[in-house]
Amino acid sequence: MWKSILSAAVVMVAVMLCVELFRDTSSVFAQKHAGLPVSAGLVVHSAKSDDGGQLMIMVDPETRVMAVYHVDGNNGKVSLRSVRNLQWDLLIEEFNGGTPSPREIRTLLNQS
Secondary structure (H helix, E strand, C coil): CHHHHHHHHHHHHHHHHHHHHHCCCHHHHHHCCCCCCCCCCCEEEEEECCCCCEEEEEEECCCCEEEEEEECCCCCCEEEEEEEECCCHHHCCCCCCCCCCHHHHHHHHHHC
16 A cells, blocks of 8 residues: 555656646746745546556646546556546536536526
């Protein structure tokens, strides 16, 4: 279990370092923090996977891209599972939802 936690921490630091290195910092260079680079906009969430490992979900709200990593619970191996640009997903008004749909609610509200 400690291997998984350590691996997850290493992945988070590595991703934050990569984000910081490839980000254009020319306009905010004076605001850079001392110590390890930190991306204030990167959202990281971890969850247990069915196989005893962990999933690390990272979302960059600025670029609207998410990445999913799997950390093996036995050996700590980290592997990238998925990367997706969320730009078009976030424009969909309804998908795989239940009733009433947003369109039905809007229609009911407009009748009032």
